[in-house]
Amino acid sequence: MTEGNFVDYVKVFLTSGNGGKGSIHLHREKFITKGGPDGGDGGRGGHIILKGNKHLWTLVHYKFKKHFTAEHGGHGSKNRSFGTDGNDVYLEVPLGTVVKDGETQEPLYEVTEHDQEIVLLDGGKGWLGNWHFRSSTNQTPRYAQPGIPGKEGSFTLELKVLADVGLVGFPNAGKSTLLSVITSAKPKIASYAFTTLKPNLGIVEYRDFKSFVMADIPGIIEGAAEGKGLGHYFLRHIERNATLLFLIPADSEDIVKEYGVLLDELRRYNPELLDKDRLVAISKSDMLDEELETEISGLLKPVLGNTPFLFFSAVAQKGIMPLKDTLWEMIHDQKESMGSGK
Numbered sequence: 468m469t470e471g472n473f474v475d476y477v478k479v480f481l482t483s484g485n486g487g488k489g490s491i492h493l494h495r496e497k498f499i500t501k502g503g504p505d506g507g508d509g510g511r512g513g514h515i516i517l518k519g520n521k522h523l524w525t526l527v528h529y530k531f532k533k534h535f536t537a538e539h540g541g542h543g544s545k546n547r548s549f550g551t552d553g554n555d556v557y558l559e560v561p562l563g564t565v566v567k568d569g570e571t572q573e574p575l576y577e578v579t580e581h582d583q584e585i586v587l588l589d590g591g592k593g594w595l596g597n598w599h600f601r602s603s604t605n606q607t608p609r610y611a612q613p614g615i616p617g618k619e620g621s622f623t624l625e626l627k628v629l630a631d632v633g634l635v636g637f638p639n640a641g642k643s644t645l646l647s648v649i650t651s652a653k654p655k656i657a658s659y660a661f662t663t664l665k666p667n668l669g670i671v672e673y674r675d676f677k678s679f680v681m682a683d684i685p686g687i688i689e690g691a692a693e694g695k696g697l698g699h700y701f702l703r704h705i706e707r708n709a710t711l712l713f714l715i716p717a718d719s720e721d722i723v724k725e726y727g728v729l730l731d732e733l734r735r736y737n738p739e740l741l742d743k744d745r746l747v748a749i750s751k752s753d754m755l756d757e758e759l760e761t762e763i764s765g766l767l768k769p770v771l772g773n774t775p776f777l778f779f780s781a782v783a784q785k786g787i788m789p790l791k792d793t794l795w796e797m798i799h800d801q802k803e804s805m806g807s808g809k
Contacts (some may be wrong), residue, residue, distance in 0.1 A: 475626035476668070477529040478569055481597035484512025486591030486614030487540035487550035489599075493607060494545070504607060505547050506597040509614045512590030513537025513553030517576070519583040523561040524668060526626055541665075543596040544716060550593055554580055558587075561708050563629040569621025579629075591615035598647065628669060630682035631798050632706025635729055640714040641781060643667070644684040648781040664711050682708060706737060710797050711745040715779075717754050722763060723770050744772055744797050752778035755786055 487509025494502025517536055535558065541550030542784030558654060564733055566576040566587070576585045596614030601608055650669025667683040705711065710726040711733075719725050726747060733740040749755075749763065767776055775793060 474525050474527040474530050475628075475795065477526050477624050478533065478621060479529055480569075480619075480625060481515045481534040481556075481588055482534075482619040483515050483538040483579050483588040483617035484509070484513045484539040484553035484590045486593040487542040488613045489593050489596035489611030490545065490548075490752030491597045491609055491611045492541035493609075494788055499572055499795065501607075501778065503570045504597040504601050504798045505545055506547040506611050507546070508550065508596050508599075509543050509593030510540030510550035510552040511593050511637065512540045512614070514586050514590045515563075515565065515588040516555050516560050516587040517556050517578060517587055518557050519562050519564075519581055520559040521562055521581040522661060523559060525561065526624055528563070529558075529624065531576045532597075537590055537617065539617070540593045541594070543611070547596070549679050552593075552740045556589070560624060561626055561629075563627045565625045565627060567623040567625060569623050572623065575622075579730045587620045588620060593705075597777050627707040628668065628682050628684065629680075630708050631679040632681040632710045632712050632794055633705050634683050634714055635705065635733070635745075636714035637725065637729070642683045642714050644747065645779075645781045646681060646713065648784070649787060650681060652672045670793065671794075673721040677795070679795065679798055681712075705733065705740060706791075709743070709801055710794065711740075711743050713745055713747045714750050715747065717749050717751045717759075717763075723750065723766050726767075744801055745776060746793055747776035748790060749770060749778045751775065753779055753780035753783035753784075772806040 489509050490506030492504065492506040494505040496502070517533060519703055525623050535556050537556045538553035540553045540775065543550050547718065552639045562579055562581065564578045565574055566573050566578070566585070576587075578585065592615045595640070597608045600610065634645070636642050646667060646669045649671050669681050670678050671681050672678050713726060713729055715722050715725050715729075730741070747767065755763070763778075764776075777786060777789060777793060778791050781787070
């Protein structure tokens with residue numbers, strides 16, 4: 468998937484179908500000149516339905532087509548024939564899509580499961596034909612109910628990437644390089660800031676044919692919580708990742724300070740992000756000798772407390788397997804904890 472094809476924010480304009488009107492008809496056939504009412508009911512207008520699809524990763528299919536209108540219900544007819552229901556319109560979206568009111572931006576729904584369906588707009592109800600209004604005192608009613616009009620509205624679709632592991636770090640921390648080495652993803656890699664402008668997803672193959680999903684998300688900078696740089700664009704996706712992998716390059720001027728800034732940006736955006744499991748990984752560690760690793764470890768331990776950390780180098784293939792092992796254990800432990808209701 469090319470960068471230009473990754474779309475994670477769209478506004479759509481929707482209209483459900485009108486309900487069909489009931490029929491006003493009196494039964495007529497040979498030898499029956501004054502039959503009773505037999506007008507049928509109108510059909511229901513089509514719904515607008517959101518549907519989760521685990522095979523989609525982007526909202527690009529709504530980039531150029533933003534207006535959707537469901538079919539109107541058919542009108543009732545003679546012989547108590549009901550009008551046909553209007554065809555529903557299904558909008559398929561990736562898992563992790565949040566639906567907001569297009570005007571107020573109030574969150575309404577969240578799509579998290581495959582084939583999950585949410586009716587955004589009901590179709591108008593088809594109303595009754597004159598057959599329903601016959602009575603002993605009014606045997607030939609010449610009226611029926613009109614169908615109820617459909618609804619219309621605008622909605623914002625906002626994708627938050629679903630992944631087991633989300634990479635957190637400043638631009639040029641080595642996130643894209645790591646993803647390219649341990650997955651089949653091919654993110655853009657260069658030596659300037661914000662090479663990654665869109666989230667990249669990759670499948671990490673683990674032992675015994677197991678795997679997990681890792682997301683390389685645009686790099687964070689100081690002030691991201693206030694919208695600086697890529698700001699909320701980045702932080703929105705971090706919310707949906709189960710485990711956070713903090714990447715700090717070994718050649719950073721101040722590793723402890725850089726970790727503190729990253730942590731503070733997450734806290735200011737959403738304090739709940741600090742409750743996620745996290746692992747700190749020092750990238751580009753092929754630049755370090757044993758003495759420097761020991762020195763950095765001594766600086767990190769008092770700051771990190773129980774948060775695990777390790778050293779690795781994606782280019783030199785150093786420490787890659789221990790990194791996978793640690794991430795797998797964290798993901799597995801978290802899923803077990805959720806399953807047991809802890």
